[in-house]
Amino acid sequence: MAVSPPRPKDLPLTALRAFEAAARLGGFSAAAAELGVTPGAVTAHVKTLETALGAALFDRTTRGVRLTALGRRVLPEFVAAFDALGAAVRTLRREAAPRTVHIATLPSIAQLWLSPRLPALRAAAPEIAISITAMETPPNLKRAPYDLSLFYDAAPAGRIExxxxxxxxxxxxxxxxxxxxxxxxxxxxxxxxxxxxxxxxxxxxxxxxxxxxxxxxxxxxxxxxxxxxxxxxxxxxxxxxxxxxxxxxxxxxxxxxxxxxDRGLRLWSDRPPRPGGPADRVARWLEDSR
The missing domain is CATH 3.40.190.10 (Periplasmic binding protein-like II)
Known part of the structure; x- marks a missing residue:
């Protein structure tokens, strides 16, 4: 008679993501802002994870939270794992919708700099769809589903003006x-x-x-x-x-x-777009439109 032992439950992915973000960013509020949830949700996810593990990942103090020794040991592996997952998701999105370019930018840049250029860009590349998301702070391009980021930044690489x-x-x-x-x-x-x-x-x-x-x-x-x-x-x-x-x-x-x-309007990506691909063509067009 075959024996089918019960399979240990997997740790919830949402809880692991909440732990990694809170540990990397140094707090539940910062993690909530990146993940698009409330600080209470991050707190609940981390507590669920700690209960499942039977071990604390954060020490709670009146001044905030700090990682336990266990949390510090495992954080680098989780950062690398979620970076890799983010890269895989971006590859999947590009392959599924190869002619759509997602741009993250400041609301003011979207309205006053980018939007007036879109008609000419669409005329130059009608086969490419442009998706624009306005936000106040640059996204983490290793995690967020954007091909290009357009913000004011001090780094010289990719500076348009x-x-x-x-x-x-x-x-x-x-x-x-x-x-x-x-x-x-x-x-x-x-x-x-x-x-x-x-x-x-x-x-x-x-x-x-x-x-x-x-x-x-x-x-x-x-x-x-x-x-x-x-x-x-x-x-x-x-x-x-x-x-x-x-x-x-x-x-x-x-x-x-x-x-x-000491900053400029900068267009950049997590990694160089595929030469001649939609994101690369859009980036080059915007750089030339200064």
Missing amino acids: DDVIFPVCAPALAARLARPEDLVDASCLSDATWSDDWATWAAEAMPGAAFVPRGPVFSLYALAVEETVNGAGVLIGHQALVAAHLRRGDLVAPFDRRVRL
């Missing part, structure tokens, strides 16, 4: 601004993501002046640009994002002073 900032406003408002000091009495719009723009520019344009911008703060840079076009005030323009408005004359730069930041 430098990030240069300077005040911009509607032409009617510019007529009332003769020198940077006139901004004291102007409505100066700000963007929540780049909250230090005004201070960075003023430090070079008005050294020694205690300039504090007065005006509304926007959570979407594209909305701040639109309000600036409408005459609501003066905004620090990022050259790549306001170039089209400057060419059309919707916006003007009232002062000559421009500040080059």
Whole structure:
């Protein structure tokens, strides 16, 4: 008579993924943000895993969590395993939909830089479908299902153009601004993501002046640009994002002073796209469209 012993239960993949992310990123909240779940869900998954193992992977303290000796020993293997799984998933997606290119980018870049270029890109490569996901922080391309990432970044490789900032406003408002000091009495719009723009520019344009911008703060840079076009005030323009408005004359730069930041608009991938493949063609086209 054949003997069929019970098979030991596998550890839940979602729990293993939650452990790896929390261990690699140093906390449950950071892991939740990467995985797109709540911190409570990460906590529950890790607890499930620890219960199944009969061993703790994290020590909980009032200051957060830290890995146990067991957690530290196994983390490198899990990082390598999930990196490999991410690579396999990306390969599977490319093979299943070989003519779709997925791009992750900032909302402002998607609206002001990428979107205006899409009609010409589709005309140049009508057989390629472009999928764009807007997000506030660059994804981990070893895990996330994106072919290309387009963000402001300090790394020089893949840089399309430098990030240069300077005040911009509607032409009617510019007529009332003769020198940077006139901004004291102007409505100066700000963007929540780049909250230090005004201070960075003023430090070079008005050294020694205690300039504090007065005006509304926007959570979407594209909305701040639109309000600036409408005459609501003066905004620090990022050259790549306001170039089209400057060419059309919707916006003007009232002062000559421009500040080059130590970062640029950068297009990159986890690994070089296949030469001549859809992602490679899209990347080269966008690089040439600067």
